[in-house]
Amino acid sequence: MKTLVHLLLVIFILLCSDSIYAQAHRAPDTIYANDHQQVALFFPAPIRQAVTGAPHMVFTYNKDRPQYFGLLQAKAGVVSNLFVIDQQGNIFSFVLKFREELPHFYYFFTGKDAVGREAPLKKDAVATAKAKSSPYLERLSEHFLRRAKGSLRRQKTSGVVLRVKDIVFFNENFFLVMELENSSGISYEPDQLDFYISTKKQGKRKSMQTLPLEILYAHSFPEKVLAGTTDRFVVVLPKFTLPDNKEITTRLFEKHGARNIELKLLKRHINGGSAGK
Template identity: 35%
Template sequence: MKKSITYLMMFCCFVVLAQQPLDTIYANEHKNVALFFPKSIGQGITGAPNFVFSYNKEQPQHLGLLQARPGKESNLLVVTADHKVFSYILKYKESLPQLNYFVSGDQSIGSMIPQTPLDINKVDLDSMERQEAYYKKFCTYLLKRKPKTMASKSRKGIRLQLQKVVYYGVQTYLVMELTNTSGITFDVKYLKVFRVQGNKKRKSSYQRVAIKPIYKYKVPDRILNGWTYRLVYVLPKFVLGDYEKLCIEVRERNGNRKVLTHWAP
């Protein structure tokens, strides 16, 4: 989180207003807590992985949704399109006192004001390069750690394993392993991650939503017979709710082989 805030403030000065005690917002994994801001959300960051604040990054909106899992209290920092900064204490609670918060402009703790005109294209490019280098470094670190099996499935000589789920900053890292003992090379068409809710036998309640990776590390295009490959997917941070599980699927190109494995916390 410190790294994200550093990038955000690199070209800005932070003007702090008279500091007032921060409001506390309670959340849990059973319900969405909605926050409506006076301007569209530019960035939102939580201080701990057991809290997840989601908002529309592609088409900025005024609405943000908060969920939590049991754990230590944390904080939420939100910057809106007009550079206003809002900050809250976050706590987990089974019974929520409030589900909707309508935030007014005078609740801002300060503002972020650009000091000089920026070359937006250059800033975006530099930020992307720094972020990619950071992802690569952390993925390398994860692959050096001792693996353990969290979920595994084998079919027709192809084994798919989920070995680690790591929550760090505003991302979730999945460490996976692919092994081929089928005697035939396996050309990878895709490796996808889904968030699954409900029972597939009850179609009315079954939902499968793809989670698009932010970054992929050491993902093979081809799995040779007798070889094992370890890889990492970087995903936006998420919290699985009740009756939800993670589904990982690998499918063969120009063939009918596929393997699916499921994991629930």
């Protein structure tokens, strides 16, 4: 009888512990902050973009070298909100309120706490594009790769430079001749490459509306760019139109690293490419 009582008591304690743990780790709808203490917010991936709804709520994060956390402070004022997008496309949304005495000084979030995704995650997009290889696209890509000169756009992160050398529109497809230069002392392993049509930044706010572009074919996409070397490759995208208020967002993610690169292409870059000959 005592054994049964002890067993029931252990089960009761475990159930209560699980309930308390779940409540403690439940993502809050409202986060409180003040102007004399820091509140840290940790996310499952480095922060790509964040914006608050009012100037008296300030959320700071590293824009040059993306990190997994940001710091929140607030002055007394109206209730506001915070939107955060991490580099995996997860969208987080919170209500912000000022309070002199804070209930918590740090919060940890997972992908399950996101209210949505900026765009569906496209795993192994480049590998899938390689599988769609055709002799026709391969020959054209090699031709445009050899003749590309100059540079239309570049973006550098921690010694790694992503360039768009040329953009060629030919036979209802866009051929993007790209280049990865690794001037750091560590090899760079590209993992995932994504393209989106997104709304251009307007003031301090930016629309989260994006349209993913399918990669039809990837030619000579490098598995590893050694330190001090440069590799060129071609990405083939389907025909698209780009209004003046839109831009192409290119995101390259590093495998087992945080040297992720985001590069923007405007309408003038698309029009500044070469003619397909």
